[in-house]
Amino acid sequence: MAWDFGYTKEEDAYKQKVAAFLDKELTEEIARQNWEDLGLDAEGRAFGKKLYEAGLLGWSWPVEYGGKGLSPIYDFILIDELGKRWSAHVPNDVAYTMVGHTILRRGNDAMKKEFIPRIVRGEIEFGLGYTEPEAGSDLANMKMTAIDQGDTYLINGQKTFNTESHYSDYHWLAAKTDLKASPYKGISLFIVDQRAPGITIRPMITMSGERTNEVFYDDVKVPKNRLVGEVNKGFYYMMEALMSERNYVFTPSRYYPYLNMIIDYAKKTTYQGKPLSEDPMVRQKIAQIAVEIETTQLLSDHARWMEWNHQTMTCEPEITKVVISEMEQRMVDNAMQILDQYCQLEEGSKHVPLKGRIEWEFLHSFMTTIGAGTSEVGRTVIATRGLGLPRG
Amino acid sequence: MDFTYTDDQKMLKEAARRFLAGACPNVEWYLEMEKEEKGYTPALWNGMAELGWMGILFPEEYGGIGGSVLDMVTLMEEMGYAALPGPYFSTVILGGCTILTAGSDAQKQEFLPKIAEGSLRMTLALTEPATTQYNPSLITVKAKAEGDSYVIDGTKLFVPDANVSDWMVVAARTAGKDADRDGISLFLVDTKSPGIGISLLKTVAGDKQCEVVFKKVKVPKANLLGEPGKGFAAIEKTLEIAAVAKCAEMLGGSNKVMELAVAYAKERVQFGKAIGTFQAVQHLCANMKMATEQSIYITYKAAWMIDQGMPEARKFAAVAKTWVSEAYKKVALIGHQIFGGTGYIVEHAMPIYSRRAKAGEYAFGSPNYQREIVARELGL
Numbered sequence: 001m002a003w004d005f006g007y008t009k010e011e012d013a014y015k016q017k018v019a020a021f022l023d024k025e026l027t028e029e030i031a032r033q034n035w036e037d038l039g040l041d042a043e044g045r046a047f048g049k050k051l052y053e054a055g056l057l058g059w060s061w062p063v064e065y066g067g068k069g070l071s072p073i074y075d076f077i078l079i080d081e082l083g084k085r086w087s088a089h090v091p092n093d094v095a096y097t098m099v100g101h102t103i104l105r106r107g108n109d110a111m112k113k114e115f116i117p118r119i120v121r122g123e124i125e126f127g128l129g130y131t132e133p134e135a136g137s138d139l140a141n142m143k144m145t146a147i148d149q150g151d152t153y154l155i156n157g158q159k160t161f162n163t164e165s166h167y168s169d170y171h172w173l174a175a176k177t178d179l180k181a182s183p184y185k186g187i188s189l190f191i192v193d194q195r196a197p198g199i200t201i202r203p204m205i206t207m208s209g210e211r212t213n214e215v216f217y218d219d220v221k222v223p224k225n226r227l228v229g230e231v232n233k234g235f236y237y238m239m240e241a242l243m244s245e246r247n248y249v250f251t252p253s254r255y256y257p258y259l260n261m262i263i264d265y266a267k268k269t270t271y272q273g274k275p276l277s278e279d280p281m282v283r284q285k286i287a288q289i290a291v292e293i294e295t296t297q298l299l300s301d302h303a304r305w306m307e308w309n310h311q312t313m314t315c316e317p318e319i320t321k322v323v324i325s326e327m328e329q330r331m332v333d334n335a336m337q338i339l340d341q342y343c344q345l346e347e348g349s350k351h352v353p354l355k356g357r358i359e360w361e362f363l364h365s366f367m368t369t370i371g372a373g374t375s376e377v378g379r380t381v382i383a384t385r386g387l388g389l390p391r392g
Numbered sequence: 393m394d395f396t397y398t399d400d401q402k403m404l405k406e407a408a409r410r411f412l413a414g415a416c417p418n419v420e421w422y423l424e425m426e427k428e429e430k431g432y433t434p435a436l437w438n439g440m441a442e443l444g445w446m447g448i449l450f451p452e453e454y455g456g457i458g459g460s461v462l463d464m465v466t467l468m469e470e471m472g473y474a475a476l477p478g479p480y481f482s483t484v485i486l487g488g489c490t491i492l493t494a495g496s497d498a499q500k501q502e503f504l505p506k507i508a509e510g511s512l513r514m515t516l517a518l519t520e521p522a523t524t525q526y527n528p529s530l531i532t533v534k535a536k537a538e539g540d541s542y543v544i545d546g547t548k549l550f551v552p553d554a555n556v557s558d559w560m561v562v563a564a565r566t567a568g569k570d571a572d573r574d575g576i577s578l579f580l581v582d583t584k585s586p587g588i589g590i591s592l593l594k595t596v597a598g599d600k601q602c603e604v605v606f607k608k609v610k611v612p613k614a615n616l617l618g619e620p621g622k623g624f625a626a627i628e629k630t631l632e633i634a635a636v637a638k639c640a641e642m643l644g645g646s647n648k649v650m651e652l653a654v655a656y657a658k659e660r661v662q663f664g665k666a667i668g669t670f671q672a673v674q675h676l677c678a679n680m681k682m683a684t685e686q687s688i689y690i691t692y693k694a695a696w697m698i699d700q701g702m703p704e705a706r707k708f709a710a711v712a713k714t715w716v717s718e719a720y721k722k723v724a725l726i727g728h729q730i731f732g733g734t735g736y737i738v739e740h741a742m743p744i745y746s747r748r749a750k751a752g753e754y755a756f757g758s759p760n761y762q763r764e765i766v767a768r769e770l771g772l
Contacts, residue, residue, distance in 0.1 A: 001394060001396045001397075001398060001399070002394060002396065002397075002398045002401075002462075003394060003395065003396065003397070003398075003462050003692050003695075003696050004393055004394040004696065005393060005692075005693045005696050005697070006393070006700075007393070073393070259770075263770055263771065263772060266772060267771075267772070277772045280764070282772075283763070283764060283767035283772050284760065284763045284764070284767070286767060286770065286772060287714070287763035287764070287766035287767040287770065287772075288714070288763060290711065290766055290770055291711045291714045291715050291763065291766060292715075294690065294708070294711045295686045295687075295689070295690045295711065295715045296686070298686070298689035298690055298693055299685060299686055299689065301393060301395075301689070302395050302685075302688075302689050305393050305394070305395050306395075315681070316685070319681065319682050319685050319686075322678075322682060323682050323686065376671075376675070378678075379671075379674065379675040379678035379679070380671060380674055380675070380678070382677075382678035382681050382682065383668075383674035383675065383677045383678045383681075384674065386678070386681055387650075387654050387677050387678070387681055388654075388658070389654065389657060389658065389668040389669070389673075389674050389677060390658065390666055390668055390669045391669065392665075392669040392670060392671060392674075
């Protein structure tokens with residue numbers, strides 16, 4: 001036991017292997033589909049398959065389901081290497097980094113056998129089905145119902161901001177199974193075929209061009225064996241998974257490409273006969289971006305380290321989440337000040353610098369402090385769970 | 393990866409917490425130390441020496457305990473937590489480390505064991521009135537060779553603890569033009585040498601920073617530390633360690649402020665409720681927690697990189713100093729906000745910490761200075 005910020009020889013070897021593969025196989029188009037939540041289309045799925053066939057998926061998953069049974073650090077290395085190359089997550093992100101872990105923890109054997117091997121092979125993707133019009137930050141206030149009808153549950157209601165539903169194979173759905181119990185004790189989780197009869201998916205297009213969805217359930221029948229774990233424990237399972245999910249989803253490494261892009265821009269762009277990189281103000285701004293990325297990466301490393309050492313995380317991944325999302329906004333603001341007027345130009349425009357990535361990131365960054373929990377909810381979690389302040 | 397202290401570091405941390413809690417008893421004592429010219433007591437100094445802290449970074453052959461930078465940082469964090477006054481930092485880090493890096497074996501034998509046993513206090517005279525920057529190439533104080541000696545002329549400013557130092561390492565230009573990297577030499581100078589004038593500055597933190605004027609100060613050639621004209625690298629090495637050590641100190645202070653403010657938020661009742669139940673206050677506390685967490689790991693990573701001899705240590709030390717300086721400042725400000733009027737009173741602990749946060753921010757390179765180092769290391 002001693003402070004150590006490096007990788008073991010084995011971890012480093014895996015990292016090199018992943019890096020070599022990605023440098024060869026990860027095209028900009030695939031990275032963008034992934035990063036910009038444009039969806040997992042044929043190319044993305046093919047890339048997921050390649051990743052598996054190259055022997056790079058599943059190192060942190062149990063051997064009996066096709067994994068290597070090693071520490072989660074291997075999946076974190078994979079995600080970080082993807083992030084460094086404009087790709088925010090593995091192609092089947094929700095399955096691999098969120099849902100799969102809850103199935104492993106809470107699903108029965110049959111469910112594990114049915115889903116985990118396909119997740120490990122990168123074959124299937126899930127869409128998260130939590131948020132509803134009346135259940136945003138107050139998730140427990142959801143209204144969707146799942147009524148026990150013997151062999152099946154009958155589901156009715158509406159979800160919103162379900163980002164992956166238009167391309168995912170399954171819906172990871174939270175619905176009320178006990179209408180009389182307190183909201184926290186009456187919700188269950190289900191795996192629903194995303195194309196099941198009675199489901200209607202309608203696009204919601206965001207200001208940065210990403211697609212998210214409204215999903216309507218109209219008398220959708222879901223077999224009993226698709227209930228995850230025990231009935232009425234769904235809200236608990238969601239909360240139990242939350243910290244770990246943040247460790248996988250909020251990846252500081254994905255900001256290094258922006259940093260490198262801006263460094264390159266500052267070196268190659270001249271103003272009044274001198275490279276921008278010689279302007280002290282520009283240097284300060286770029287350095288500040290680097291300072292924030294490096295320090296945030298360490299927040300993430302620490303929270304993940306707690307996870308793979310089975311330590312109780314009270315607020316550490318929440319800290320990463322709040323810090324990273326606010327950092328992203330400061331980063332893009334600094335970058336835009338460096339680009340000056342050119343920062344307004346979007347991809348495809350005449351004179352656009354850096355393929356319009358900065359302009360896109362500006363639009364995207366409005367979401368980061370809201371999605372997956374607002375910064376305000378996050379701060380309340382940090383204050384109450386992390387610092388023990390009394391609930392109001 | 394591992395984010396844990398070694399067992400020895402845990403023991404060191406606990407011992408330091410215990411000793412310093414007794415040795416630095418209350419706010420009145422700190423205020424007295426600030427008024428007092430020396431700024432520390434012999435009992436405090438000797439107690440720390442007995443615990444072996446003075447030699448934490450020196451090899452055993454020089455009377456030390458052969459600790460790592462990580463060990464030192466562990467201790468320094470506790471010193472910051474306790475807001476320890478006195479010349480520990482200047483003696484061990486600024487004086488001791490520079491001798492360890494640049495000194496001959498004879499010089500190490502002469503100075504380091506004395507530092508380790510607590511009988512010698514030192515500092516480093518580096519920055520100057522015209523620049524106040526830590527870039528060693530900006531040094532204008534001159535040392536001219538004359539026979540067996542060098543003669544030093546010029547003024548150093550913001551020299552910590554020169555008033556209580558027995559010796560100081562002085563960085564002066566012996567060759568080259570202004571702003572050259574080469575031509576900076578280091579000298580071991582007895583502070584009682586004729587021609588040295590030391591005046592204490594009045595500072596926001598009440599620490600002992602000095603102006604040191606050299607008027608034809610003769611220093612024997614034998615007191616040259618390292619090769620003539622090659623002092624730049626040694627100073628940079630010391631500054632790298634000093635920046636990280638200062639981060640650890642600020643991190644400790646940050647933790648202490650957060651502890652005090654959160655405890656207060658839990659007990660202070662207004663509108664019939666503990667103020668910590670109000671989200672406005674909770675979110676301020678969360679901001680302290682985030683800024684402090686982010687300070688911990690960057691400080692320890694930079695220390696680890698120095699121990700590992702990694703070339704990126706320079707960048708990470710600068711990243712750490714930038715981040716932690718601004719984080720501590722922010723945490724101190726929030727601490728005051730939570731304590732309200734009561735924290736504004738001079739006898740309260742808050743001003744001890746918020747004034748030190750300001751001193752720490754500028755010590756060994758402000759965030760602006762450090763960001764320039766980061767920019768250079770990024771290839772800009």
